[in-house]
Amino acid sequence: MCIAGLGPGxxxxxxxxxxxALAQATDVVGYIPYVARVLARPGLTLHASDNRVEMDRARxxxxxxxxxxxxxxxxxxxxxxxxxxxxxxxALEGQPHWQELDIRVLPGITAMLAAAAxxxxxxxxxxxxxxxxxxxxxxxLIEARVRAAxxxxxxxxxxxxxxxxxxxxxxxxxxxxxxxxGPDRLITFARAVSTPEERIRTVTLAQARPDMADMRxxxxxxxxxxxxxxxxxxxxxxxxxxxxx
Amino acid sequence: MCIAGLGPGxxxxxxxxxxxALAQATDVVGYIPYVARVLARPGLTLHASDNRVEMDRARxxxxxxxxxxxxxxxxxxxxxxxxxxxxxxxALEGQPHWQELDIRVLPGITAMLAAAAxxxxxxxxxxxxxxxxxxxxxxxLIEARVRAAxxxxxxxxxxxxxxxxxxxxxxxxxxxxxxxxGPDRLITFARAVSTPEERIRTVTLAQARPDMADMRxxxxxxxxxxxxxxxxxxxxxxxxxxxxx
Numbered sequence: 273m274c275i276a277g278l279g280p281g282x283x284x285x286x287x288x289x290x291x292x293a294l295a296q297a298t299d300v301v302g303y304i305p306y307v308a309r310v311l312a313r314p315g316l317t318l319h320a321s322d323n324r325v326e327m328d329r330a331r332x333x334x335x336x337x338x339x340x341x342x343x344x345x346x347x348x349x350x351x352x353x354x355x356x357x358x359x360x361x362x363a364l365e366g367q368p369h370w371q372e373l374d375i376r377v378l379p380g381i382t383a384m385l386a387a388a389a390x391x392x393x394x395x396x397x398x399x400x401x402x403x404x405x406x407x408x409x410x411x412x413l414i415e416a417r418v419r420a421a422x423x424x425x426x427x428x429x430x431x432x433x434x435x436x437x438x439x440x441x442x443x444x445x446x447x448x449x450x451x452x453x454g455p456d457r458l459i460t461f462a463r464a465v466s467t468p469e470e471r472i473r474t475v476t477l478a479q480a481r482p483d484m485a486d487m488r489x490x491x492x493x494x495x496x497x498x499x500x501x502x503x504x505x506x507x508x509x510x511x512x513x514x515x516x517x
Numbered sequence: 518m519c520i521a522g523l524g525p526g527x528x529x530x531x532x533x534x535x536x537x538a539l540a541q542a543t544d545v546v547g548y549i550p551y552v553a554r555v556l557a558r559p560g561l562t563l564h565a566s567d568n569r570v571e572m573d574r575a576r577x578x579x580x581x582x583x584x585x586x587x588x589x590x591x592x593x594x595x596x597x598x599x600x601x602x603x604x605x606x607x608a609l610e611g612q613p614h615w616q617e618l619d620i621r622v623l624p625g626i627t628a629m630l631a632a633a634a635x636x637x638x639x640x641x642x643x644x645x646x647x648x649x650x651x652x653x654x655x656x657x658l659i660e661a662r663v664r665a666a667x668x669x670x671x672x673x674x675x676x677x678x679x680x681x682x683x684x685x686x687x688x689x690x691x692x693x694x695x696x697x698x699g700p701d702r703l704i705t706f707a708r709a710v711s712t713p714e715e716r717i718r719t720v721t722l723a724q725a726r727p728d729m730a731d732m733r734x735x736x737x738x739x740x741x742x743x744x745x746x747x748x749x750x751x752x753x754x755x756x757x758x759x760x761x762x
Contacts, residue, residue, distance in 0.1 A: 284534035287626065292529065326754070352633045354754075358641030361751035371747030377634035381532065381624045388597045389622035396603030398662055400645040400671060409756035417643055417669045424665035425658075426645060502616030506606035509571070509599075511654035 273337040273373055275357045277350040277380015278309055282466035285381045293344050293378055301333040302346035302356070310346065324407070326356060330363035334370045350382035354403045354431050384429035387462030387490040390472050392504030394460055394492045397511065399427035404434070404441050411441055418445050422452040427498065427507050430491040434482065443482045449493060450477045458494040458505055461485055474505045518582035518618055520602045522595040522625020523554055527711035530626045538589050538623055546578040547591035547601070555591065569652070571601060575608035579615045595627035599648045599676050629674035632707030632735040635717050637749030639705055639737045642756065644672040649679070649686050656686055663690050667697040672743065672752055675736040679727065688727045694738060695722045703739040703750055706730055719750045 274293040279285035294300065299317045300310045307320035319336075321329050330345070337343045347355035357377050364371050388395045400421040404414060421428050434442040449457070455478035463471045463486070473484070477493075485491050498507045519538040524530035539545065544562045545555050552565035564581075566574050575590070582588045592600035602622050609616050633640045645666040649659060666673050679687040694702070700723035708716045708731070718729070722738075730736050743752045 279532075282534070284537065285532050285624065287524075287530050287532055289527070289529035350630050350634075352630060352638045352640055354641070357634070357638035358751050358754045361637050361641075361746055361749050362753055364746045364749070368747075375749070377638065379530065379626045379630045379634040381626070382630060385595050385597060385624045385627065389595075389602070389624040392606050393597045393602035393622065395597055395646075396599070396606075398645065398647045400643070400666070401640075402643045408754050413670075413756055417671065420665045420669035420671075421645070424662045426662065426665075501606055501609045502613075504606050504609070504620070506603050508607055509603045509653050511658055 273333065273343045273345070273375050274378050275345045275347070275351045275360055275375070276378040277355070277382070278306060278346055278348055279381040280349055280383050280386040280466045281464070285386065285466060287378065287380065290378050290380060296342055297344040298342045299336050300344050300346055301329055301336070306346045306348050326359040327363060330356065330359040333360065334363055334367070334373065337373050338370060347380070348383070350380045351377055352379065353382045353401065383431065383465060383490045384492065386465045387460070387472070387492060390462060390465055390470070391460045391474060391492065393506040394458070394494050394498055395427050395429065396507040396509055397427060397495060397497070399429060401429045401431065403431045404445060405432040406438055406441055414441060415444065415448060418448055419452065422449060425495045427495045428493045432487060433485040433489055433491045435487050439482065442485060446477070446480055446482060453477060453493070457496070458498050458500065460492040460505060461489055462492065463489045465490065474500065518578065518588045518590070518620050519623050520590045520592070520596045520605055520620070521623040522600070522627070523551060523591055523593055524626040525594055525628050525631040525711045526709070530631065530711060532623070532625065535623050535625060541587055542589040543587045544581050545589050545591055546574055546581070551591045551593050571604040572608060575601065575604040578605065579608055579612070579618065582618050583615060592625070593628070595625045596622055597624065598627045598646065628676065628710060628735045629737065631710045632705070632717070632737060635707060635710055635715070636705045636719060636737065638751040639703070639739050639743055640672050640674065641752040641754055642672060642740060642742070644674060646674045646676065648676045649690060650677040651683055651686055659686060660689065660693060663693055664697065667694060670740045672740045673738045677732060678730040678734055678736045680732050684727065687730060691722070691725055691727060698722060698738070702741070703743050703745065705737040705750060706734055707737065708734045710735065719745065
Protein backbone atom coordinates (compact mmCIF):
# COMPACT_ATOMS: atom_id res chain seq x y z
CA MET A 273 0.00 0.00 0.00
CA CYS A 274 1.16 3.54 -0.76
CA ILE A 275 0.16 6.75 0.95
CA ALA A 276 0.89 9.30 -1.74
CA GLY A 277 1.09 13.08 -1.93
CA LEU A 278 -0.42 14.70 -5.03
CA GLY A 279 1.22 18.07 -4.39
CA PRO A 280 -0.71 21.36 -4.32
CA GLY A 281 -2.62 20.98 -7.60
CA UNK A 282 -0.40 21.46 -10.67
CA UNK A 283 0.28 18.09 -12.32
CA UNK A 284 3.88 19.14 -13.03
CA UNK A 285 4.46 19.02 -9.27
CA UNK A 286 3.41 15.35 -8.91
CA UNK A 287 6.55 13.21 -8.48
CA UNK A 288 7.21 10.32 -10.88
CA UNK A 289 7.15 7.98 -7.85
CA UNK A 290 3.53 8.96 -7.17
CA UNK A 291 2.51 8.79 -10.85
CA UNK A 292 4.01 5.29 -11.08
CA ALA A 293 2.18 4.13 -7.94
CA LEU A 294 -1.11 5.44 -9.35
CA ALA A 295 -0.45 3.70 -12.68
CA GLN A 296 -0.08 0.36 -10.87
CA ALA A 297 -2.96 0.79 -8.42
CA THR A 298 -6.16 -1.25 -8.39
CA ASP A 299 -7.78 1.06 -5.81
CA VAL A 300 -7.40 4.74 -4.99
CA VAL A 301 -8.78 5.93 -1.66
CA GLY A 302 -9.14 9.51 -0.47
CA TYR A 303 -11.09 12.69 0.16
CA ILE A 304 -13.43 13.52 -2.75
CA PRO A 305 -11.53 16.46 -4.36
CA TYR A 306 -8.20 14.60 -4.19
CA VAL A 307 -9.57 11.38 -5.72
CA ALA A 308 -11.07 13.58 -8.44
CA ARG A 309 -7.53 14.45 -9.52
CA VAL A 310 -6.81 10.79 -10.39
CA LEU A 311 -7.59 9.75 -13.97
CA ALA A 312 -10.18 6.96 -14.19
CA ARG A 313 -9.12 3.87 -16.19
CA PRO A 314 -10.24 0.24 -16.58
CA GLY A 315 -9.10 -1.87 -13.63
CA LEU A 316 -8.95 1.06 -11.23
CA THR A 317 -11.63 1.58 -8.57
CA LEU A 318 -11.91 5.06 -7.09
CA HIS A 319 -13.08 5.25 -3.47
CA ALA A 320 -13.91 8.88 -2.66
CA SER A 321 -15.09 9.81 0.82
CA ASP A 322 -15.99 12.97 2.69
CA ASN A 323 -13.77 15.08 4.93
CA ARG A 324 -13.43 14.30 8.67
CA VAL A 325 -13.77 10.53 8.19
CA GLU A 326 -10.01 9.96 8.01
CA MET A 327 -9.95 6.95 10.35
CA ASP A 328 -12.75 5.13 8.49
CA ARG A 329 -10.95 5.82 5.22
CA ALA A 330 -7.63 4.57 6.61
CA ARG A 331 -9.21 1.33 7.87
CA UNK A 332 -11.03 0.75 4.58
CA UNK A 333 -7.78 1.21 2.67
CA UNK A 334 -5.90 -1.21 4.96
CA UNK A 335 -8.67 -3.79 4.70
CA UNK A 336 -8.47 -3.62 0.88
CA UNK A 337 -4.67 -3.91 0.96
CA UNK A 338 -4.91 -6.91 3.32
CA UNK A 339 -6.94 -8.77 0.69
CA UNK A 340 -4.31 -8.21 -2.02
CA UNK A 341 -5.51 -4.99 -3.63
CA UNK A 342 -2.88 -2.50 -4.78
CA UNK A 343 -4.12 0.49 -2.83
CA UNK A 344 -2.97 4.10 -3.06
CA UNK A 345 -4.29 6.47 -0.40
CA UNK A 346 -4.07 9.99 -1.82
CA UNK A 347 -3.60 13.28 -0.02
CA UNK A 348 -3.13 16.76 -1.35
CA UNK A 349 0.35 18.15 -0.76
CA UNK A 350 2.48 15.81 1.34
CA UNK A 351 0.74 12.90 3.09
CA UNK A 352 2.88 13.37 6.22
CA UNK A 353 1.88 17.01 6.79
CA UNK A 354 -1.61 17.35 8.31
CA UNK A 355 -2.85 14.58 6.02
CA UNK A 356 -3.54 10.86 5.70
CA UNK A 357 -0.23 9.22 6.71
CA UNK A 358 -0.73 9.74 10.45
CA UNK A 359 -4.31 8.43 10.17
CA UNK A 360 -3.13 5.23 8.46
CA UNK A 361 -0.48 4.56 11.12
CA UNK A 362 -3.04 5.28 13.84
CA ALA A 363 -5.30 2.67 12.22
CA LEU A 364 -2.48 0.09 12.59
CA GLU A 365 -2.70 0.29 16.39
CA GLY A 366 -3.79 -3.07 17.80
CA GLN A 367 -3.88 -4.62 14.31
CA PRO A 368 -0.72 -6.78 14.01
CA HIS A 369 -1.82 -8.35 10.70
CA TRP A 370 -2.09 -4.88 9.12
CA GLN A 371 1.31 -3.90 10.55
CA GLU A 372 2.92 -6.59 8.38
CA LEU A 373 1.66 -5.04 5.14
CA ASP A 374 4.08 -3.33 2.75
CA ILE A 375 3.19 0.29 3.52
CA ARG A 376 5.13 3.14 1.88
CA VAL A 377 4.69 6.87 2.22
CA LEU A 378 5.44 8.71 -1.04
CA PRO A 379 6.19 12.34 -0.24
CA GLY A 380 4.71 15.26 -2.17
CA ILE A 381 5.18 19.02 -2.47
CA THR A 382 3.44 20.33 0.62
CA ALA A 383 1.35 23.51 0.35
CA MET A 384 3.59 25.75 2.45
CA LEU A 385 6.63 25.05 0.26
CA ALA A 386 4.67 25.56 -2.97
CA ALA A 387 3.34 28.82 -1.51
CA ALA A 388 6.78 29.92 -0.35
CA ALA A 389 8.20 29.20 -3.82
CA UNK A 390 5.57 31.39 -5.47
CA UNK A 391 6.19 34.26 -3.02
CA UNK A 392 10.00 34.03 -3.07
CA UNK A 393 11.72 32.40 -0.10
CA UNK A 394 9.91 33.45 3.10
CA UNK A 395 10.77 30.12 4.78
CA UNK A 396 14.49 30.45 3.99
CA UNK A 397 15.42 30.33 7.68
CA UNK A 398 14.14 28.31 10.68
CA UNK A 399 10.37 27.96 10.50
CA UNK A 400 7.32 26.26 12.02
CA UNK A 401 4.24 24.68 10.46
CA UNK A 402 1.08 25.04 12.53
CA UNK A 403 -2.38 23.68 11.72
CA UNK A 404 -4.95 26.24 12.85
CA UNK A 405 -7.84 23.81 12.68
CA UNK A 406 -9.14 23.33 16.20
CA UNK A 407 -10.99 20.25 15.05
CA UNK A 408 -8.31 18.01 16.56
CA UNK A 409 -6.72 20.18 19.23
CA UNK A 410 -7.72 22.82 21.76
CA UNK A 411 -7.49 26.49 20.75
CA UNK A 412 -5.32 27.11 23.82
CA LEU A 413 -2.60 24.82 22.40
CA ILE A 414 -2.72 26.66 19.06
CA GLU A 415 -2.20 29.98 20.82
CA ALA A 416 0.61 28.60 23.01
CA ARG A 417 2.45 27.37 19.93
CA VAL A 418 1.99 30.62 18.01
CA ARG A 419 3.28 32.48 21.06
CA ALA A 420 6.36 30.22 21.35
CA ALA A 421 7.13 30.33 17.62
CA UNK A 422 6.75 34.11 17.31
CA UNK A 423 8.66 34.67 20.55
CA UNK A 424 11.65 32.68 19.27
CA UNK A 425 11.50 34.52 15.91
CA UNK A 426 10.65 31.54 13.74
CA UNK A 427 9.03 32.18 10.37
CA UNK A 428 5.62 30.47 10.46
CA UNK A 429 3.34 28.69 8.02
CA UNK A 430 -0.32 28.23 8.95
CA UNK A 431 -2.42 25.45 7.42
CA UNK A 432 -6.24 25.52 7.47
CA UNK A 433 -6.30 29.08 8.78
CA UNK A 434 -9.99 29.74 8.57
CA UNK A 435 -13.36 28.11 8.03
CA UNK A 436 -16.91 29.43 8.27
CA UNK A 437 -17.56 27.25 11.33
CA UNK A 438 -14.65 28.60 13.42
CA UNK A 439 -13.48 31.98 12.13
CA UNK A 440 -12.43 33.16 15.60
CA UNK A 441 -9.20 31.18 15.83
CA UNK A 442 -7.54 33.08 13.00
CA UNK A 443 -8.81 36.42 14.32
CA UNK A 444 -7.15 35.69 17.65
CA UNK A 445 -3.93 34.43 16.02
CA UNK A 446 -3.62 37.60 13.91
CA UNK A 447 -4.11 39.77 17.00
CA UNK A 448 -1.49 37.76 18.89
CA UNK A 449 0.99 38.04 16.01
CA UNK A 450 0.46 41.79 15.76
CA UNK A 451 1.19 42.13 19.47
CA UNK A 452 4.34 39.96 19.44
CA UNK A 453 5.78 40.73 15.99
CA GLY A 454 4.69 44.34 15.53
CA PRO A 455 2.80 46.08 12.70
CA ASP A 456 5.57 45.96 10.07
CA ARG A 457 6.07 42.18 10.01
CA LEU A 458 5.37 40.71 6.56
CA ILE A 459 2.55 38.19 6.08
CA THR A 460 1.80 36.34 2.83
CA PHE A 461 -1.62 34.97 1.93
CA ALA A 462 -1.25 32.26 -0.72
CA ARG A 463 -4.57 30.94 -2.01
CA ALA A 464 -5.04 27.85 -4.21
CA VAL A 465 -1.35 27.73 -5.09
CA SER A 466 -0.51 26.23 -8.49
CA THR A 467 -4.18 26.10 -9.56
CA PRO A 468 -6.01 28.48 -11.94
CA GLU A 469 -7.45 30.29 -8.90
CA GLU A 470 -4.04 31.04 -7.43
CA ARG A 471 -3.64 34.38 -5.70
CA ILE A 472 -0.57 35.46 -3.72
CA ARG A 473 -0.37 38.69 -1.78
CA THR A 474 2.04 39.98 0.83
CA VAL A 475 1.06 42.72 3.26
CA THR A 476 2.16 43.87 6.72
CA LEU A 477 0.48 42.62 9.90
CA ALA A 478 -0.99 46.12 10.27
CA GLN A 479 -2.72 45.66 6.89
CA ALA A 480 -3.71 42.00 7.36
CA ARG A 481 -7.40 41.19 7.73
CA PRO A 482 -8.84 37.80 8.73
CA ASP A 483 -10.94 37.60 5.55
CA MET A 484 -7.76 37.56 3.43
CA ALA A 485 -7.64 33.82 4.28
CA ASP A 486 -10.02 30.95 3.70
CA MET A 487 -9.56 27.17 3.94
CA ARG A 488 -7.72 27.09 0.58
CA UNK A 489 -5.17 29.62 1.83
CA UNK A 490 -1.74 29.02 3.31
CA UNK A 491 -0.59 31.90 5.48
CA UNK A 492 3.13 32.56 5.89
CA UNK A 493 4.47 35.01 8.44
CA UNK A 494 8.10 36.03 8.12
CA UNK A 495 10.62 36.38 10.90
CA UNK A 496 12.00 39.76 12.04
CA UNK A 497 14.46 39.83 9.14
CA UNK A 498 12.03 38.89 6.35
CA UNK A 499 11.97 41.57 3.66
CA UNK A 500 10.76 42.39 0.19
CA UNK A 501 13.02 42.81 -2.82
CA UNK A 502 11.28 43.72 -6.06
CA UNK A 503 8.13 41.55 -6.24
CA UNK A 504 9.60 38.84 -3.99
CA UNK A 505 9.58 38.25 -0.24
CA UNK A 506 12.45 36.37 1.38
CA UNK A 507 14.02 35.56 4.70
CA UNK A 508 17.80 36.03 4.72
CA UNK A 509 19.90 32.95 5.40
CA UNK A 510 22.01 34.71 7.97
CA UNK A 511 20.56 35.67 11.33
CA UNK A 512 23.75 37.60 12.15
CA UNK A 513 23.60 39.69 8.99
CA UNK A 514 19.90 40.27 9.55
CA UNK A 515 20.45 41.47 13.10
CA UNK A 516 23.14 43.91 12.01
CA UNK A 517 21.42 45.24 8.89
CA MET B 518 15.81 31.84 -14.43
CA CYS B 519 14.69 28.94 -12.28
CA ILE B 520 15.82 28.02 -8.80
CA ALA B 521 15.02 24.32 -8.71
CA GLY B 522 14.87 21.62 -6.03
CA LEU B 523 16.28 18.23 -7.00
CA GLY B 524 14.74 16.44 -4.02
CA PRO B 525 16.71 14.23 -1.62
CA GLY B 526 18.48 12.03 -4.19
CA UNK B 527 16.15 9.50 -5.82
CA UNK B 528 15.34 10.57 -9.39
CA UNK B 529 11.73 9.41 -8.94
CA UNK B 530 11.31 12.27 -6.46
CA UNK B 531 12.29 14.99 -8.98
CA UNK B 532 9.15 16.80 -10.13
CA UNK B 533 8.32 17.01 -13.86
CA UNK B 534 8.47 20.83 -13.54
CA UNK B 535 12.13 20.59 -12.51
CA UNK B 536 12.98 17.98 -15.16
CA UNK B 537 11.44 20.20 -17.83
CA ALA B 538 13.38 23.26 -16.64
CA LEU B 539 16.62 21.26 -16.77
CA ALA B 540 15.77 20.00 -20.27
CA GLN B 541 15.42 23.60 -21.50
CA ALA B 542 18.41 25.06 -19.64
CA THR B 543 21.56 26.40 -21.26
CA ASP B 544 23.34 26.71 -17.89
CA VAL B 545 23.07 24.84 -14.61
CA VAL B 546 24.62 26.47 -11.55
CA GLY B 547 25.09 24.91 -8.11
CA TYR B 548 27.13 23.20 -5.44
CA ILE B 549 29.36 20.45 -6.87
CA PRO B 550 27.44 17.32 -5.73
CA TYR B 551 24.09 18.75 -6.85
CA VAL B 552 25.33 19.77 -10.30
CA ALA B 553 26.77 16.25 -10.58
CA ARG B 554 23.18 14.95 -10.52
CA VAL B 555 22.36 16.78 -13.78
CA LEU B 556 22.99 14.82 -16.98
CA ALA B 557 25.50 16.50 -19.29
CA ARG B 558 24.31 17.14 -22.87
CA PRO B 559 25.34 19.28 -25.85
CA GLY B 560 24.28 22.90 -25.38
CA LEU B 561 24.29 22.71 -21.59
CA THR B 562 27.08 24.27 -19.54
CA LEU B 563 27.48 22.98 -15.98
CA HIS B 564 28.81 25.51 -13.45
CA ALA B 565 29.74 23.64 -10.27
CA SER B 566 31.09 25.55 -7.28
CA ASP B 567 32.12 24.77 -3.73
CA ASN B 568 30.05 25.06 -0.58
CA ARG B 569 29.85 28.33 1.39
CA VAL B 570 30.10 30.52 -1.73
CA GLU B 571 26.33 30.85 -2.11
CA MET B 572 26.32 34.62 -2.73
CA ASP B 573 29.00 34.41 -5.45
CA ARG B 574 27.08 31.58 -7.08
CA ALA B 575 23.79 33.51 -6.93
CA ARG B 576 25.36 36.59 -8.52
CA UNK B 577 27.04 34.53 -11.25
CA UNK B 578 23.71 32.86 -12.06
CA UNK B 579 21.88 36.21 -12.23
CA UNK B 580 24.61 37.72 -14.43
CA UNK B 581 24.23 34.80 -16.85
CA UNK B 582 20.43 35.11 -16.85
CA UNK B 583 20.72 38.88 -17.48
CA UNK B 584 22.60 38.17 -20.72
CA UNK B 585 19.88 35.84 -22.01
CA UNK B 586 21.06 32.45 -20.78
CA UNK B 587 18.43 29.97 -19.60
CA UNK B 588 19.81 29.36 -16.14
CA UNK B 589 18.71 26.78 -13.60
CA UNK B 590 20.19 27.11 -10.11
CA UNK B 591 19.98 23.69 -8.48
CA UNK B 592 19.64 22.81 -4.81
CA UNK B 593 19.18 19.48 -3.13
CA UNK B 594 15.74 19.05 -1.53
CA UNK B 595 13.67 22.23 -1.77
CA UNK B 596 15.43 25.45 -2.81
CA UNK B 597 13.44 27.47 -0.27
CA UNK B 598 14.52 25.41 2.77
CA UNK B 599 18.08 26.24 3.90
CA UNK B 600 19.16 26.39 0.26
CA UNK B 601 19.78 28.67 -2.73
CA UNK B 602 16.49 30.57 -3.12
CA UNK B 603 17.15 32.97 -0.23
CA UNK B 604 20.69 33.58 -1.53
CA UNK B 605 19.40 34.51 -4.99
CA UNK B 606 16.84 36.96 -3.58
CA UNK B 607 19.52 38.44 -1.32
CA ALA B 608 21.66 38.96 -4.44
CA LEU B 609 18.83 41.02 -5.97
CA GLU B 610 19.20 43.70 -3.27
CA GLY B 611 20.30 46.98 -4.84
CA GLN B 612 20.21 45.46 -8.34
CA PRO B 613 17.02 46.76 -10.00
CA HIS B 614 17.93 45.34 -13.44
CA TRP B 615 18.19 41.83 -11.95
CA GLN B 616 14.87 42.29 -10.12
CA GLU B 617 13.13 42.55 -13.50
CA LEU B 618 14.29 39.09 -14.59
CA ASP B 619 11.79 36.22 -14.85
CA ILE B 620 12.78 34.32 -11.69
CA ARG B 621 10.83 31.22 -10.63
CA VAL B 622 11.33 28.95 -7.66
CA LEU B 623 10.48 25.33 -8.48
CA PRO B 624 9.83 23.46 -5.23
CA GLY B 625 11.28 20.05 -4.45
CA ILE B 626 10.87 17.30 -1.86
CA THR B 627 12.77 18.65 1.13
CA ALA B 628 14.91 16.27 3.19
CA MET B 629 12.79 16.33 6.35
CA LEU B 630 9.65 15.27 4.50
CA ALA B 631 11.49 12.51 2.61
CA ALA B 632 12.94 11.36 5.94
CA ALA B 633 9.57 11.52 7.68
CA ALA B 634 7.99 9.48 4.87
CA UNK B 635 10.59 6.73 5.26
CA UNK B 636 10.13 6.61 9.04
CA UNK B 637 6.31 6.81 9.01
CA UNK B 638 4.68 10.13 9.89
CA UNK B 639 6.66 11.74 12.75
CA UNK B 640 5.81 15.25 11.46
CA UNK B 641 2.07 14.51 11.34
CA UNK B 642 1.27 17.32 13.76
CA UNK B 643 2.65 20.88 14.24
CA UNK B 644 6.41 20.92 13.71
CA UNK B 645 9.49 23.12 13.35
CA UNK B 646 12.46 22.98 11.01
CA UNK B 647 15.71 24.21 12.53
CA UNK B 648 19.11 24.48 10.83
CA UNK B 649 21.76 23.51 13.38
CA UNK B 650 24.60 24.97 11.34
CA UNK B 651 26.04 27.87 13.33
CA UNK B 652 27.80 29.05 10.19
CA UNK B 653 25.14 31.73 9.67
CA UNK B 654 23.70 32.27 13.14
CA UNK B 655 24.86 32.34 16.75
CA UNK B 656 24.66 29.13 18.79
CA UNK B 657 22.62 31.02 21.41
CA LEU B 658 19.82 31.56 18.87
CA ILE B 659 19.81 27.86 17.97
CA GLU B 660 19.43 26.92 21.63
CA ALA B 661 16.70 29.51 22.20
CA ARG B 662 14.71 28.11 19.29
CA VAL B 663 15.15 24.49 20.38
CA ARG B 664 14.03 25.51 23.88
CA ALA B 665 10.93 27.30 22.53
CA ALA B 666 9.99 24.50 20.13
CA UNK B 667 10.43 21.72 22.68
CA UNK B 668 8.67 23.75 25.36
CA UNK B 669 5.59 24.21 23.16
CA UNK B 670 5.63 20.49 22.24
CA UNK B 671 6.34 20.88 18.55
CA UNK B 672 7.83 17.94 16.68
CA UNK B 673 11.20 19.09 15.33
CA UNK B 674 13.35 18.45 12.27
CA UNK B 675 17.02 19.38 12.40
CA UNK B 676 19.00 20.09 9.25
CA UNK B 677 22.83 20.03 9.17
CA UNK B 678 23.01 18.57 12.67
CA UNK B 679 26.70 17.90 12.86
CA UNK B 680 30.02 18.51 11.18
CA UNK B 681 33.59 17.72 12.17
CA UNK B 682 34.32 21.44 12.59
CA UNK B 683 31.52 22.14 15.10
CA UNK B 684 30.38 18.93 16.77
CA UNK B 685 29.50 20.73 20.02
CA UNK B 686 26.24 22.30 18.84
CA UNK B 687 24.49 18.96 18.41
CA UNK B 688 25.89 17.64 21.71
CA UNK B 689 24.34 20.63 23.50
CA UNK B 690 21.06 20.34 21.60
CA UNK B 691 20.70 16.66 22.51
CA UNK B 692 21.36 17.45 26.18
CA UNK B 693 18.79 20.25 26.08
CA UNK B 694 16.19 18.00 24.45
CA UNK B 695 16.79 15.25 27.03
CA UNK B 696 16.22 17.77 29.81
CA UNK B 697 13.03 19.29 28.34
CA UNK B 698 11.46 16.26 26.64
CA GLY B 699 12.60 13.44 28.94
CA PRO B 700 14.40 10.15 28.22
CA ASP B 701 11.51 8.35 26.47
CA ARG B 702 10.97 10.87 23.66
CA LEU B 703 11.49 9.31 20.22
CA ILE B 704 14.23 10.59 17.92
CA THR B 705 14.80 9.45 14.34
CA PHE B 706 18.15 9.64 12.57
CA ALA B 707 17.62 9.52 8.81
CA ARG B 708 20.86 9.41 6.84
CA ALA B 709 21.17 9.87 3.06
CA VAL B 710 17.46 9.36 2.53
CA SER B 711 16.44 7.87 -0.83
CA THR B 712 20.06 7.11 -1.80
CA PRO B 713 21.84 3.72 -1.76
CA GLU B 714 23.44 4.71 1.58
CA GLU B 715 20.09 5.36 3.27
CA ARG B 716 19.83 4.40 6.91
CA ILE B 717 16.87 5.17 9.17
CA ARG B 718 16.82 4.42 12.88
CA THR B 719 14.55 5.52 15.67
CA VAL B 720 15.66 5.44 19.31
CA THR B 721 14.75 7.25 22.53
CA LEU B 722 16.53 10.38 23.68
CA ALA B 723 18.08 8.25 26.45
CA GLN B 724 19.66 6.06 23.76
CA ALA B 725 20.60 8.85 21.34
CA ARG B 726 24.30 9.60 20.83
CA PRO B 727 25.71 12.60 18.96
CA ASP B 728 27.66 10.36 16.57
CA MET B 729 24.40 8.88 15.26
CA ALA B 730 24.23 12.04 13.08
CA ASP B 731 26.54 13.51 10.46
CA MET B 732 26.03 16.24 7.86
CA ARG B 733 24.04 13.87 5.62
CA UNK B 734 21.58 13.12 8.43
CA UNK B 735 18.22 14.70 9.12
CA UNK B 736 17.22 14.35 12.76
CA UNK B 737 13.53 14.28 13.68
CA UNK B 738 12.34 14.53 17.27
CA UNK B 739 8.72 13.67 17.95
CA UNK B 740 6.33 15.54 20.19
CA UNK B 741 5.05 14.12 23.50
CA UNK B 742 2.47 11.95 21.71
CA UNK B 743 4.78 10.50 19.03
CA UNK B 744 4.78 6.70 19.18
CA UNK B 745 5.84 3.58 17.39
CA UNK B 746 3.47 1.11 15.78
CA UNK B 747 5.11 -1.91 14.18
CA UNK B 748 8.20 -0.65 12.32
CA UNK B 749 6.78 2.87 11.92
CA UNK B 750 6.93 6.03 14.01
CA UNK B 751 4.10 8.54 13.85
CA UNK B 752 2.64 11.57 15.56
CA UNK B 753 -1.11 11.33 16.08
CA UNK B 754 -3.25 13.96 14.36
CA UNK B 755 -5.21 14.68 17.50
CA UNK B 756 -3.58 16.50 20.39
CA UNK B 757 -6.69 15.86 22.51
CA UNK B 758 -6.59 12.12 21.98
CA UNK B 759 -2.87 12.12 22.62
CA UNK B 760 -3.24 14.00 25.88
CA UNK B 761 -5.91 11.62 27.12
CA UNK B 762 -4.29 8.37 25.96
